[in-house]
Amino acid sequence: MLQLHDHDGSHYLTYPPPERYSAEVGPEALEQALRERGGARPLALHVHLPFCRQACRFCASQRVPSRDSRQAEPYLSRLDREMVLVSRLLSESPPVERLHWGGGAPAFLSLDQMGDLFDRLDARFGLSGARGRDFSIEIDPREADVFTLRHLQALGFNRLSLGVQEFDLRVQRAVNRVQPRVLTESLVDEAERLGFRSLNLDLIVGLPLQTPRGFGDTLEQVIAMAPAHITLHRYAHLPQRYRPQQEIRVEELPDAATRLAILGEARGRLQAAGYVHIGLGHFARRDDSLALALSEGRLARDLQGYTSHPPGDQLGLGVAAISRVGATLTRNARQLEEYEAALDASRLPVAGGLRPGPEQRLRAAAMEALACRRELDLTALSREYGCNAGVLLADDLQRLAPFCEAGLLERQGERLRLTPDGAWGLTRLLAAFDPGADPTP
Structure with missing residues (x-):
């Protein structure tokens, strides 16, 4: 069973995944989708800022290495131009309540x-000041200090994601990310x-020199x-795809x-600490909005992961950013x-996209x-999509x-339910709805 867990599900945040987008679906597709979207439909914004000062060897992101923040000025100018065009x-x-x-x-x-x-962003799209907004930002602790957090809080951010990865110094050195716990x-x-x-x-599982004991210590901290x-x-x-x-x-x-032993150790420690397994590697305290949304049947996902907000359109801004507007993916x-x-x-900087067909939309819904x-209720799915699912x-x-x-x-008949063990193998189960993927361990 643990072999089912040794798999990353991030590429199923949207289906079909970006690797299958076609260059034949270009800027015109996004332009049409934006013109046709309903004005009352929520719009979330994702801003991709690719700069970083230090290259972590495990990196699989689209990044621009730089030491001087002034080198970001031309990019920020182009980013503003993209905002204007969109x-x-x-x-x-309505005011934007979700920003990342x-x-x-x-x-x-x-x-x-x-x-x-x-x-x-506020001038172009209108950012919400409501208490229920979700304005989140990814933070590398080596790039920030308490003054950074105070500034972000004053701007309106209310959610943080800190990249820890590992506290084991041997592992940190192996991936060029020495980051004291303090x-x-x-x-x-x-x-x-x-x-x-x-x-x-x-946290990241599978880094060089990582051991079950070392990762267990990191997790306890x-x-x-x-x-x-x-x-x-x-x-x-x-390495053939990502140079670092x-x-x-x-x-x-x-x-x-060893990876499976690390995951088994993590499962036991997180359950003992009272964290709820939301799915696809995400865990939340029982009083958190995600855990409550899961228990109440209103959990959703977007291109950044799980959310307690209703699904809507998502606009990606910046290099390599992904958008989902209506049924159009770019x-x-x-x-x-x-x-x-x-x-x-x-011109809008769209390099490729996809307009999913009926069967692709049905699989995505499943x-x-x-x-x-x-x-998965096949009867409800059939009723929603007007077909025999x-x-x-x-x-x-x-x-x-x-x-x-x-x-x-x-x-049981037309209804399939995940067991607790099945939630740990969720990516493999999702792969069953992806023709061409191999869902078996």
Whole structure:
């Protein structure tokens, strides 16, 4: 069973995944989707800020290494140009209640640059000041201090995600991310003092020199900080795709048995500490909004992960950012030069996209049902999409049969339910609805 857990589900945040987008679906597709969207439909914003000062060897993000925040100025100017082009296509919308800054390391920007970017977003789209808003930002503790958090809180951010990865010094050195625990602790303490509503700490399983005991010690230290969320990511070694990973020594990577032992240790410690397994490596305290949304059947997902907010459209801004507007999926140019060239020509920087067909939308809905509600009602799905879901998904359901036999799924007629063990193997179950993927361990 533990073999089911050794898999990363981030590529199923949207289906079909971005790797299958076509260059034939370009800027015109996003323009049309933006013009046609209903004005009352919620719009979430994701801003991709690719800069960082220090290259972590495990990095799989689209990043721009730099030492000087002034080098971000041309990018911020292009980002504003993208906002202008997009905002012209939007009808009047309610204030934006969901905003996320990711990267890279958004705290690479100076405080003035952060303030200016926030003001421009407000001017172009109208940011909500409501108490229930979710304005989140990813923070590398090496790039931030208490003054950074105070500035972010003053701007309106109320959610933080801190990248811990590992506290074991041997592992930190192996991935070029030496980060004393005191850096993280000081930010956690300040975030609590400032009243940030939610704090997430990210960890990575599968890094070089990692051991079950060492990771267990890291997890105990993280649990002692009592964050609302803890996220376990799986390291995927793809040096041919991500250049920083070429510096990782393959012989230092933990083997499959060690990774599984680390995950087993993590499962036991998190359950003992009272964290609820939301799914796909996400854990939350029982009093957190995600845990409550799961128990009340209103959990949802967007391109950043799980959310307690109703699903809506999501607009990605910046290099390599992904948008989902209506049924249209698009991704911006992945290379900075291509992104800049498009905006300099006053074009949206979309490099590819997809308009999912009826069967793809049906499969995506089936995945969302399992990922968010832990059950799939084929009768309800048929009614919603005006089809016989059991017939159209017959091959997919057949691929799920071994998981039913293993006790990861329970099927009663037209209804399938995840068991607690099945929630740990959720990515493999979702892969059953992805033709061409191999869902078996």
